[in-house]
Amino acid sequence: MFFPTMALFRSTPQHIQRCSRSISSRANLLARQNLPARATLTAQQSRAYRKQQHLLRSLLFLTAAGSLATLSNYYLQNNGRLLRTTHAESPEQEENPLVFEASRKQPGLSKEENRDLISSQHHQVKRSWENPGLYAWGSNTGRVVAPDRPEDAVVKTPRRISWFDGMLLRDVKLDRKFGAAINEQGDLVQWGTAYKPELRAPEVTLKGKDLVRLSISRDRILALGGNGKVYSISVSAEEQLAGNKPSEASWVPFWTWRSDISYRTIEPKGLGYREKVSAIDSGLEHAILLTSKGRVFSMASASDAFPNRGQLGVPGLTWVTRPEGAFDQPHEISTLNGFPIAQVACGDYHTLVLDTSGRVFSWGDNASGQLGFDFNSESTIIDAPSLLPTGRLYMGTSQVPLITSVAAGGSNSYITVEATRVASPNDDSNDARTKRMLGRVTADTFAFGTGIYGQLGNGRWTHMQYSPTKIPILSGLFEYDERTNRTVPIRLAHLSVGSTHAAAVMRNITYLSATERTSSDDTNWGADIVFWGGNESYQLGIGKRNNVPSPVYLQPLDAEAEVKRSRKSSGSKEEHRFHLTPRAMAKLGDGRWKSVEQRVECGRGVTAVYSGT
Template sequence: MSSRSLPASAVRTLTRSRRVPLSQFRSRVSFSKARRISHKASDYAATHQAWKRPSAVIIAAAATVALVYTTTQFRAVQAEAPPSDAHEIVIEKSKKRKGASKEENRDLISSQHLQVKKSWENPGVYAWGSNTGRVVATESDEAYIKTPRRLSWFDDILLRDLKIDRNFGAAVLENGDLVQWGNAYSADVKQPTATLTGKNLTSIAISKDRIIGLGKNGTVYSIPVSKADQESGHKQSDSSWIPFWNSKSSISYRKLEPRNLGVGERVIAISGGLEHVLLLTNSGRVFSAASGTEDFPSRGQLGVPGVTWLTRPEGRYDMCHELTTLKGFEITKLASGDYHSLVLDKEGRVFAFGDNSSGQLGFDFNPEAPFVDTPSLLPTTRLYQGTNQSSKVTSIAAGGSNSFFTVDATRIAGQDEDPNSIPTLGKVTADTWACGLGIRGTLGNGKWTHIQGTPTRIPSLSGLFEYDEKTQKVVPIRMSQISVGSTHASAVLKNVTYLDASERSSEDDTNWGSDVLWWGGNEFYQLGTGKRNNVPIPMYIRPLDVASEVEMGRKEEHRLHLTPMHDVRLKGSGRKVRMEQRVVCGRNVTAVYSAV
């Protein structure tokens, strides 16, 4: 109902929740309840005392003269055309349709609600970027896929993990089986094919020519990318549930086995570059190993001083090396670029090692020592020197020749400050920092820097706040996920989301998900903008399912939102699962997938 249809004595105002752009610090306008404002006739004149009536007559006469003068002058001014910058008040028409259901009207009034709904009803994979390896569009001869395109093989399929390269793709199905596709796997196979099965994989990492898979029990597998190598290589004996009965594996693979693990200690996370892989145990220890067969990692990315192909210890080329210099530090997170590595401990300290030719380790480039082969502490506290803020790194990400860090900076009292006089004492600001190669805009700071050693703040992803209606407080907006490809990156914001719209709530009650932004190299259309120019500042792209937006009659631009983790009952089977949408940036390609 519009305000024009209400009686003059009452005006109803409804304030819809909407998101403010990042440039305005993304403050959320809260829902306000419908309120009715009524204007009653004043009885002030009836209470006038008699002795005030003469003065009232005089005032009335003066007002009449003033009214005549003002009216004359007003008409004189309006004899000319109104100024060109005059803004006409336009009342927006309701987007709802008569006779439409509650859910249909929600789809009409909110693009975000429609995106959440589609992600639940039609889980799957969207991909875009370089298609020279037939990874993004398996049966298409197009060299580039400029905007998100759905991979039909993954329709209604949930994944545990997904990694893509311009030459091959690899995914872990909901049951833990590995599937592969792309020309590097086999030019003759057009659709994803199950390869390593029955190992209950939870996550994968990829190198130039191998896939590293982590089993739920902590076993780490190294599988050739090529179908031909899988078939021709040595096949191990797989144990069976039948006692004393073993069988040969259907494909060739190797196991990466860290030595001297403690009782109950197992690998819980992996991260890999083009030639190496890092392994993290539940005790906080880190191991590294060669992950490819083409080149041995010799740029310090293993974190073992002096190790090269010629100086490596006797044994397998892909044996696991413990990073003994990290003893005493409980490591919680790993990140890997092409030729460098990052680890984060539970106290928020970052250690970096490997190639530093672009400053990706967070240290200034030294031409006499282009790489660092020993884990070195990154002095992140210097980034906040003189700000009266205490900093702690909360997450790390890496890819290509770039590294990213998210930091919680807490306001503290300075030496000469009285804590009781600081209203913002204890206030937390969430910042995002980047270092490394910036010539394609991958630093996200708006500059085209060749080499960036000292981490630089990303303004669009730092110092963001919003109002949380549940806690009724202003809270910092952190990053939920940062995915980094060879030259581009994406960030999913951990903004306040809402997924509780139901049949019992009003038709104005709509769901919304997480904001996601993209920046960096775009020569292969990997940003999904439909254009080819590199972008040095994080930006939005259009929704994955543009056809659904057009069907709703939306001509204006709307941005992509990703659905966060939530319990969902699948439409087809009726099975209840806990799922979300995730982003993965690869080598000149990008994908969004439905994950469990």
């Protein structure tokens, strides 16, 4: 019996059809060759002959059909390519063979030098410790980001302000026309044209107050001392010298003197035993004071305008109805009594507070939806704290939200949320995936307010957003923690919000333990940081002027040094992204061991990254 072989067939369907016809013809030929002489057949022989002929044809046709099916299946599985011969062929060469990158280590270099070559992040961490200071970029019309270069209207990418080289700072706040910082000794540092029009370097102004936090309004600086005292200082050096200079006292009895500059001391009334101001924040015309017992006070913070958009949080309080005394005296927001507040945040004309139970209250101007409430045609102002309805954000998702932080700036507000997966009536109790998901925490970030410059971070250009909208790139992120062998959510460590742009520092897993005793492949790495929003003055630091509606990475602060390092290690320019160094005990360039971290500050058309203590 005949069985076709693979060598008889070519690689097209037409040849398979020809093969089928050939097999049928061969079957008929074999049948005719076995046919005996009809004249000599008996009836019995004739019946036997027909049965034999029928069986033979059936077997041949079954063989032909099976061979055809085998060939068709082989043709489909091999994308129409049938082997021309029965012997094995060598495998085809891959179009893109796997190529391993050559080691970047170089002989003759130290362990630390090779670490710098193989890891950009390790190099950035090392430089932040060896060369602490302040980088700034954005608008320079007020000589804030480059005080020694008044000819530069803008600074497109991060640039060091040399006056701060080697310094650790407690806090920094920036406006387009003035800057303020607290040095390591707790003294106030000021610069910019609003301070002194022709000044080319920062100057120390208020001294000896052990300042720890700063906040700025339109024309005044609020500084919080370590003892809870709040100081209000004019931005202008001229007003500081011309104003009333208070008397200073010493620990030595009867020894007093006049302050070098004019300032005011802000003291909320009715503070309890050991209660003091623990946090401050401010908008253009108002400021919020938070005490150690969770009470909230509001005050006017500018000398040229009294708050009139409800941002004080006291219904009916205006310039005309204010009580006797200083115009900037603090007023307790009694509506929040019974809700111990943990955080406060101010935009230009609105306020958000977060209590210890994760509830958010907002008040002030809602013209762009920055309070998180629907538009009211009768009034865009809410002059009393109102509870933000955050429960509806996860309605129908089997998740319970908890607000963990608030941030605000300009006409925008932001909240971070931890949503925990709980049991649902629709869940299958026997489903393994459902059991694994119970208790899982997802970290999300929401934005609301104006988005015409991309401040919402959701990839859209929106004039007004009255309900919180999720920032996709900053939500639902996870990473694997090798220390605990678990997948953990990536939360936000800090949100800094300027007038039209923002920056987010991620609380991703970092590593700062590479030492001389560990492997040369053991390198340090920091926290991811992204920027988005308005970029009219290059305040995003990307080197271009276009606004960015979605969070983006920045190149390393010292980009030129990074290019040289890349060319040394690989012979070509490589693109790396900026990572912020988290807090750690580190040896500085001057030999001191200090607890230090890098921080970001977004202001009004300007941005800074500095070494904080």
